[in-house]
Amino acid sequence: MNRRITILCLLTATLMVPAVVYAVDEDQGDHADVRVVVKDSTITSEIKAKLREQHSRTLSRIDVDTDDRGIVKLSGHVWSQQEMDKAISIARDVQGVREVKNDLKVKHDD
Numbered sequence: 722m723n724r725r726i727t728i729l730c731l732l733t734a735t736l737m738v739p740a741v742v743y744a745v746d747e748d749q750g751d752h753a754d755v756r757v758v759v760k761d762s763t764i765t766s767e768i769k770a771k772l773r774e775q776h777s778r779t780l781s782r783i784d785v786d787t788d789d790r791g792i793v794k795l796s797g798h799v800w801s802q803q804e805m806d807k808a809i810s811i812a813r814d815v816q817g818v819r820e821v822k823n824d825l826k827v828k829h830d831d
Contacts, residue, residue, distance in 0.1 A: 760817065761787040761788065761789060761791075762787075763817075764787045764791065764793065764815055764816075764817045764818060765785050765786065765787045765793075767815050767816075768785045768787075768793065768811060768812050768815050768818075769785050771811045771814075771815070772785075772808060772811060775807065775811075777804060777807075779797075779798065779799045779800050779804055779828075780799070780804060780807065780808055782797055782798075783795055783796070783797045783799070783808055783825065784796045784797045785812070787818075790819060791817050791818055791819035791820070792818075792819060792820045792821075792822060793812050793815075793818050793820070793821045793822065794821075794822045794824060795808055795809065795812060795821060795822070795823055795824060795825050796824040796825065797824075797825060797826075798825070798826050798827070798828035799825050799826075799827055799828065800827070800828060801827060802827060805823070805825045805827060808825060809821055809823055809825075
């Protein structure tokens with residue numbers, strides 16, 4: 722019985738989050754930032770997932786940071802220019818991304 726109640730509460734909370742986040746009026750000062758943070762983290766998560774789908778060890782280790790204006794910053798090391806170009810292309814193709822700033826470096830074997 723307790724497990725059912727717990728599952729029901731978690732399910733209800735999960736379903737309510739989008740409604741609460743999108744119901745926030747942007748004219749309410751600090752509360753408007755809640756929607757922006759969710760959107761930014763969604764963009765970041767989607768880019769990271771798409772990089773992992775490439776089955777490349779270096780692409781999956783790229784740092785992705787998104788600001789509140791949809792500007793994505795990629796940083797870290799890749800093994801080739803082709804991997805760098807692929808990462809930038811993946812980031813640009815994600816909905817909500819306005820600009821991609823590339824701080825990736827090609828790492829050569831030392």
